[in-house]
Amino acid sequence: MRNTHFNIIGPTAGNAVVEAWADDYIRFERRPQWQELLRSELRSRCRQLEPSQAQVLHATFSGAKLANADVENLAIYNIDSFSTAGRNGIRFEHGGPVQAPHDGVDYSFGYRYALATRSSTFNHWQKGRTLASFGWTDLGAFRGDKKLAQVWLALRRGEPAVFEPAAPETRFAVSLQVRPPLRRQPVWGALVKGIFDGVICAFHSHTDTSVLPEVSTRLAEVLSEDAAEIELALLNQHRAVLGAVRRLASPYRQGVKWDPSDHLCVAGELIAAEPIDDRWAISGELAELHR
Known part of the structure; x- marks a missing residue:
């Protein structure tokens, strides 16, 4: 046509x-x-x-x-x-x-x-050095529309393997496996954005302390978690292989707006894994890319 x-x-x-x-x-x-x-x-x-x-x-x-x-x-x-x-x-x-x-x-x-x-790879990019990897991480019920924040907190609580941080403006790939609950057929295209942004945010840190109390309070309310834990997780630089962002999260209307360097994620994959129980789980890695 x-x-x-x-x-x-x-x-x-x-x-x-x-x-x-x-x-x-x-x-x-x-x-x-x-x-x-x-x-x-x-x-x-x-x-x-x-x-x-x-x-x-x-x-x-x-x-x-x-x-x-x-x-x-x-x-x-x-x-x-x-x-x-x-x-x-x-x-x-x-x-x-x-x-x-x-x-x-x-x-x-x-x-x-x-x-x-499923086992194919990217056609236009070559994977380079691994930046971080993480095994199966529980996402729980994974309900509601704040999936980015749920993924971010789950990975921040986990124990990923992290390596030398990427240089500024490095293009990278995110490769994920996601395990849905039994008897569920997710529409993966509707979940890609929230899941990928949550993973990418988990490997950044936040530096602007002026908005931190309000952001932490709002996220704690949405996630039904402790604001002090949220604040520490945002500031923690140990896993920030994608670098620090001045305002990774900031107050926006009644909620929170996230601003990761997701524009540098020029390739990615979300592959469905076989369910084993009634909970969601995620595993994956981040890697540098080159042509």
């Missing part, structure tokens, strides 16, 4: 891939009509991708990325929750230069959604 602003192809018999090229990237909101049409086409076509138990969705966004833009938003959150194609997990990455489609038109941005094996 070709439009004045985009071209989209797939999937076809024997080739479970959806590819699109566009003049501009698809916005989260206030999209022009042609972006609404492209987004609708991507969602409809990706619903035709039926993964086997051994497959996950591999999403790639290509083209120039704004400095503060998150790849998981561009490739996943702004498009769909991918409940069918991503039911076993989702892998995403910022791709290389946009490859022109067969129509020969030059486009600035590209989207690619394909089924890949």
